Amino acid sequence: MTFSLTLSVSDLLLLLPELFLTAWLCVVLIVDFSFKRIVQEQLAYLSILGLVITLACLAWFDVTGITGTLFGKMFVLDRLAIFFKVMILLATILVILLSIDYVHRFSFFRGEYYFLVVMSALGMMFMTSANDLLSLFVTLEFATFGFYVLVSYLRDDMASNEAGLKFFILGVFAAGLLAYGISLVYGETGRLVFSEMSGAAPTTGLVIGFLLIFAALGFKIGAVPFHSWIPDTYHGAPTPVTAFLSIAPKVAAFAILLRLFMVALSTFKPVWALLIVAASILSMTYGNIVAIAQRNIKRLLAYSGIAQVGNVLIGLAAGTKMGTDSILFYLLTYLFANLGAFAVIMAISNAVGSDEIDDYSGLNRRSPFLAFAMLIFLLSLAGVPPLAGFIGKLYIFVAAIKEGLYILITVGLINIVVSMYYYLIVVKKMYISEPLDSSPIKTTGPLRAVIYVGLAGTLVIGIYPQPFLDWAVAATLMFSNLVGPAASIPPPVTPFGG
């Protein structure tokens, strides 16, 4: 394989969002260092400004249909990548808004916090464009790098340190698995680019290699049996980082999973479908059953997140165009509901200083708005109409039933009922139990903004999903001709300007 390293201006355009964000990252860092008296809020809004500009740039790409590949197909910018990048940027913006109040708890390095958040976002944006095994490894590690620091940002807090250590050790272990898997796959096929890999004979080495890669990505999305870091890390990490961790890396990892399974491995779908089905059933069942026993809301959402990933994997197990649409759509609904729920958690944690579910008692009397918002977010996660989560779940089930995955759907449906139990336990605390302390809870502006965005997203997508469905469907057009092995190579992407 030859790399053509000639970059034209039009090629650079494809990289524009990432290049711009990199530049902006430096600006944030320089501003933080140069102006000693700068208030951290200003840095936060500065970061958000950069992210919004990047978002606008991506929106322009999406509208004008700018797509293409770079660096010998290492980097691909297609509508799928744009969809995922937009989700990551949205999540990052919301997380920065969430962080503004929380950052006061850090006694030092407040400015670098935003730098690290945006840097992770940048890494994840690259991840969504990764189109070969090398860029997969590099971008994945780049994205995780920032998180290692962020998770243990509360330096004097034992739980945060423990979380960071756990995350780091298991993360490095996963990276090792990934590198080994990549080497096996490269050894067997002699290829790195996903699209060129399809059609390879499934030798033992190749299968083991892909299993190892799946294990590493399973670690990222937190699917059972690679979930063990999730509860403690979510619990110990600073809450905005937990919120970030609960959505953005999963979204980015799913972009890679889609490219890997739907493009590189499209020929032996029957083999990996079983693997995904098993991971999905285990994740849903384990996550939901263990979540019942949780007394801490962050841990509850950690386990519910494991279960949600199990739900998303149903769409991957379907392995069709519609399955991928449903994954994209589901992740979008999950983004709003999950970040909204974390915003409520932070508002309460700021007032009460605790994340225990018992402290949510009588929240309806203390702050009807927060209680209502939490109700909506939790019910959306549970999949109750007319909220976004319901449409997402239904879409996934419809995609799966078309492929005849009856057992998987049955397990998924039963799990909806199980999950409803623990979400309703929180609702019971908020609405039915009497408050232990009836002082009203104040919400600050940025948190309120995140909650409003979450509510708007959850309700609008739930009541009128058509534009969002269309967007998801348009983003996965590249998978629409994945019917058989013959048609498994995606159509040649015309480079922009060529």
Place this chain on the structure above:
Amino acid sequence: MAEYTLLIILFAPFAGALALIFVSNRQVSLVRGIAAGSAFVSLIASVYLFYAYDAVKGGFQFIQRIEWSRQLGISLHLGVDGIGTPLVLASAILLFAGIFVSWHIKDRMKEFYIWILILAAATIGVFMSLDLFFLYFFYEMSVIPMYLLLGMWGSHTKKYLEMTDTEGLRQRDSVGFIFNFGANSKEYAAMKLVLFLSAFAVAALMGILLIYKFSGLNTFDILILREQAHFSGPLATLIWLLIFFGFASIAPIWPLHSWSPVGHAAAPAATSMLHAGVLMKLGHFSIIRVAFEILPETTRELMPIAAVLCVFSIIYGGLVAYYAKDTKYVIGYSSSSHMGYVFLGMAALDYISLSGAVIYMFAHAMATGMLFAMAGWVYDQTHTRDIPSLGGLSNRMPFISAAFVIGCMASIGMPGTVNFIAEVMIIVGSWNKYPFQVVVAVLGIVLTMAYLFKMMRGLFYGSMAEKYSHSHDAVTVIDRLPLLIMITVSISFGIFPGHLYSVVRSGVDPLIARITKVVPVAEHPMMNSPHAASPLVPLPASREAIAKVTPR
């Protein structure tokens, strides 16, 4: 304007709920005004719907179709036939009455009205959905408001309140959700209701997804599916069982009934009214709409299951109601017993009996609505639902006790109330096919008399405990209005059933003809006569008349 009737009925309560979000809880009269106003709009529109429905033309009318999702083949497809129309009317009446029954709620009134409006709107939505997706959508949407209504404004049982050890209470609160120790807290009732209904709803959803897949039509539209989808063999049986038991749990059919009386008992009055009055009918209605319409052959084969189970429903519910000591348990179990009659009427698959079943749903909504409203009133005044400790309240509450007598009469099925007509039709219509069940049903009526009279005597007659001497009667117009509405509806349709009957028949006839593949031998005289809406047409009570219209 007229073609938007369904949208008005459906969205007026939603709009009311939305408007209430922006009103402060302190503006009591504004809150009440918005709630009552939106319910009133819905009521007026549904009365218009009921009388504007063209029974001669039949079929689905007032159809609205709004594209919702191309990829999934979903559209907001609304329309009512002769079966949905009376149920929409019943829901709107009970919602309007329920707003007034809960007029004096002190705690978080605004939120109460929001949830009750959403609950009622969701049930109305089910009754007019012609799309499987939206049927499920509204069905599931009605469950969560129930949780909050029961949990926030409900009441514990006496047994639970009598538990004094705090440690025990705590334990029962936490573990009790799964292992209830015989003392039902309202939280337990609410959780049980939601989990039970959701568990069976997902079974129904599985059935719906199977219909979607194996019809191969890529649509959830009931009208398209019933024309073009054909299911047979084990698959049809599986789908039918999933749909039937999924929806029968809310009906509630024995042995899936246990959530229902517990839920009734815990719920505040207006919620019990809607719950027993219309929510339970979602089950029957959804079975008719989905299983009867899309799987007619399988329905013919498997409906005897309902005929078997309804016997247990009738007898078991009646006996428990007789021995229950709690007013709401009595009415709750009586409701699940009475729902057995509807299943009997449905199981016979006969023109008369299914029409009777649909009219019974309407009639039962009024009768049980009254009883729950009055049980709620008595509870508000005395703070107990324990029948043995009550008594002699007729001195303090002459109006309520008189209305209660009427409610009991309606519930028993006295001639002059619409319940009578419905009961007679069910009994007469299913006699040919299920004589044993009919005997049980008649015995069930005797049982109904027994427990209702027992409760009436226990509440209103005999000697009164001193501590209840300060209880009040319903004197103001606001307090009496809901009862008067329901009594008026029940009696006026009892005396003038003509339009109700012809509307229901227009919905039932094509359905039964499809299922039994037999067109009515002689079209019933009422259907085509110029006096179709004439109130004085006698009921088809004679054997000859039935023999003519009942296909063998």
